[in-house]
Amino acid sequence: MKKLFLKASMLGCLVMGILSQTVWGQSDPTGKRRVTSTYAITNATVISAPGQAGTKATVIFKDGVILGVGSGLQIPKEAKIISGDSLFVYPGxxxxxxxxxxTRPKEAERPKDLxxxxxxxxxxxxxxxxxxxxxxxxxxxxxxxxxxxxxxxxxxxxxxxxxxxxxxxxxxxxxxxxxxxxxxxxxxxxxxxxxxxxxxxxxxxxxxxxxxxxxxxxxxxxxxxxxxxxxxxxxxxxxxxxxxxxxxxxxxxxxxxxxxxxxxxxxxxxxxxxxxxxxxxxxxxxxxxxxxxxxxxxxxxxxxxxxxxxxxxxxxxxxxxxxxxxxxxxxxxxxxxxxxxxxxxxxxxxxxxxxxxxxxxxxxxxxxxxxxxxxxxxxxxxxxxxxxxxxxxxxxxxxGSIEKGKMANLIVSTDAVFHEDAQIKHVVVDGNIFTYEVKKKAAKEEQKSTGAAGTSVEGVWEYTSETPAGSSGGEIVLKRENGVLGGTISYDDPAGSGKVTSPIKNATLNGKTLSFDFAVSAGGMSLNVTVTGEINGNTMEGSLSVPQMGSFPVKATLSSPSLSN
Known part of the structure; x- marks a missing residue:
């Protein structure tokens, strides 16, 4: 068993390392009991107050109070990570x-001699x-x-x-x-x-x-x-x-x-x-x-x-x-x-x-x-x-603003909040996180933005990622079907039995920013992983985010472009 863990990839080590925490959290089907009261929204564009420019930063909060805002912050070990790549954070x-x-109060009975x-x-x-x-x-x-x-x-x-x-x-x-x-x-x-x-x-x-x-x-x-x-x-x-x-x-x-x-x-x-x-x-x-x-x-x-x-x-x-x-x-x-x-x-x-x-x-x-x-x-x-x-x-x-010591009341949106295409993904109220469905762009709109940016993503990408567990990688295969972007990603099996493949979900291409999710299975459980990266020609650089563990750098090269591009 020990050898299997040593052979496991970055994803395997991370998944198995947090299984005990995940099992505890999923033992509460109502979702009202939080695994932790400490959170960190990482690598987001943070607009702290009116008139301030957005900056790439991390927001850490605990028990409903903001502990820090900025770059290079020390994230507490117990913090649950919310990947803010390509997202915008505003004060609530x-x-x-x-x-x-x-509700309207019950009216008193009118006296006869009124x-x-x-x-x-x-x-x-x-x-x-x-x-x-x-x-x-x-x-x-x-x-x-x-x-x-x-x-x-x-x-x-x-x-x-x-x-x-x-x-x-x-x-x-x-x-x-x-x-x-x-x-x-x-x-x-x-x-x-x-x-x-x-x-x-x-x-x-x-x-x-x-x-x-x-x-x-x-x-x-x-x-x-x-x-x-x-x-x-x-x-x-x-x-x-x-x-x-x-x-x-x-x-x-x-x-x-x-x-x-x-x-x-x-x-x-x-x-x-x-x-x-x-x-x-x-x-x-x-x-x-x-x-x-x-x-x-x-x-x-x-x-x-x-x-x-x-x-x-x-x-x-x-x-x-x-x-x-x-x-x-x-x-x-x-x-x-x-x-x-x-x-x-x-x-x-x-x-x-x-x-x-x-x-x-x-x-x-x-x-x-x-x-x-x-x-x-x-x-x-x-x-x-x-x-x-x-x-x-x-x-x-x-x-009223995002500052250390203030209430953790935040909006996490997919774009600048007044932009017509912006959608609110998370709302943090007093440290409690409410997550809402983000609708995909219509296929025509997505194709239009892709064409305007001149970005091609369909094909086979070879990727690597560096984490404390070491370097690992695999293939990302991207293709469009009926105008919808999707595909698969391969990674080392956490159980140590070679490569496994997972379908890509929620894939979006906004200008030159590619983002998608995939699930990693380990120990009978499933963990959602998010990949976000900036496309520059045939290369991509970005991050791979694992809940409760953080974000790690990922690089990819388009080795086999799709003939349809």
Whole structure:
């Protein structure tokens, strides 16, 4: 047996060397128990923060905390290796205000003697004592769909009326963890009136907000006087006033949802009058009030969506009057202005972030790409997803960029994240790794990129790889069938019985970068190995990555080109 191990190739030594760890990990079919809490994403293009150039680096994290970022890092022996060759690593996205995972609270039974002109607070939509944490469930498709889009943190808003309750900042991580970063992070407010009772109108909501705020101010002054002066009547503080106190004392901001320019003006007017800390969210039509927003210094969260172009596409070109044509032109100009609003915020020097409320996960990246096409810089778009929301939420110390000591919240994508062909392969949330399916390019697209780069890969490649176990090699046979790249690879059998062959899987050719996977069988188990290399004529140089063991250099030469090339 000892001789067989000595004869085994690099793959054999590596496979047999980690079998005990792999068996332990596969003994948990749920996948919820991790083999290790230490990971290293190696040789990836890391973009640590907006405005920073991507550099080849390794990211190491343990127990949800980043231990180091850079090249030449000492990787801990217990670390599980994630090959980052040809991949891009970004900080996880942060949602400034969302409703993912939120359920509507059960409504209280309406009393028979309810007076619609002066209803109890709970029936008027005034419930600041409620917490979004009590309405939040991380399980289900909604949270996972946003996580697939790259979001790792969200400030979740409670559902309800004009003052529905307190928001909370949550990590979109492991369902068995608390995932709470901050409870009562802000007081949610909006201009949503009550149905069939006061306050039902926009003006009524503003008047009621003033009333609640000012009564809370008086209640706080009464409590202070009662605590310091004898003979003062004991204060009768209501649940609403107790829950409003943090906002009135400016300990937390009021997060006001204001989608239109009119609502934005009214929220700014209330803030100026009463003096509370304000964050505007859900901005949708705001082009005409950008100057007022800047003058107020109010942080803003814009909707992560753009208007559809149905009204523009439905316009007729023939048989319409001049008046109709003029109307069409106004509609088109209004639509184009709406697409440029985010770029206007950037030009005005207003740092902003996004709100996912009312947006669809599947349309989010398309919306950002549309904003970029209409003048928003990629740097500003990236900041709106990372450093800006971290600053607005007050969590920059732990999130928003890839730095030592911060939370391990990362996105691993197949291309630059705003590129139309980019796909998210892994999302790391609080150190937990979520892996998603990466779809292959359509055969025509792959052939097109191959032709454009002038790269030929079909044929027989002789490869060698150098590892601590020594030098070994074999043949890589690549060919296309029905436009799909595939083939086989040979390697030394870990059991010591000569060469064995394995089919190549997930083969892609992006420009001059070749990547594929294959399985190595040993001891009744299968281990996935990834090969990535840069093609230069008839040679290839790259790496061979083995999970939990690392990446090792590999070189190959095209010895027998395919006649079809």
């Amino acid at each position: 996205f942060i949602d400034g205000a969302g409703s993912m995972g939120i 007076v619609s002109s002066n209803p109890p607070d709970e029936f008027a939509g005034i419930t600041p004592w409620r917490s979004a944490v009590d309405q939040f469930a991380i399980s289900g498709n909604q949270v996972d769909d946003w996580r697939k889009t790259g979001f790792t943190i969200s400030q979740i808003l409670p559902d309800g009326g004009m003052l529905p309750g307190k928001a909370a900042i949550m990590v979109l991580g492991d369902g068995n963890a608390t995932n709470l970063i901050q409870v009562n992070s802000s007081l949610a407010a909006n201009f949503r009136g009550s149905r069939n009772m006061y306050p039902a109108t926009l003006a009524g909501v503003m008047a009621k907000f003033r009333d609640v705020y000012q009564n809370t101010t008086l209640a706080l002054e009464h409590e202070k006087m009662y605590a310091s002066t004898a003979g003062v009547k004991r204060p009768q503080t209501t649940p609403t006033q107790a829950a409003m106190a943090a906002a009135v004392q400016k300990q937390i901001p009021v997060l006001f949802t204001a989608s239109s320019d009119l609502e934005i003006r009214r929220a700014l007017a209330l803030q100026k009058e009463l003096g509370f800390k304000l964050v505007l969210t859900g901005l949708e039509n705001y082009e005409t009030v950008i100057d007022q927003i800047k003058a107020s210094g109010t942080p803003v969260l814009i909707k992560l969506q753009v208007p559809d172009d149905k009204a523009v596409k439905s316009q007729k070109t023939e048989g319409v009057t001049d008046a109709t044509k003029a109307q069409y032109q106004r509609v088109k100009e209004s639509y184009e202005k709406a697409l440029k609003q985010a770029s206007m915020l950037e030009k005005a020097g207003i740092p902003f972030a996004f709100s996912t409320a009312d947006a669809k996960p599947g349309d989010a990246m398309k919306a950002i790409q549309t904003m970029i096409k209409n003048g928003l810089s990629e740097k500003a778009a990236f900041a709106a997803l990372t450093t800006n929301p971290a600053s607005i939420l007050g969590i920059s110390r732990v999130a």
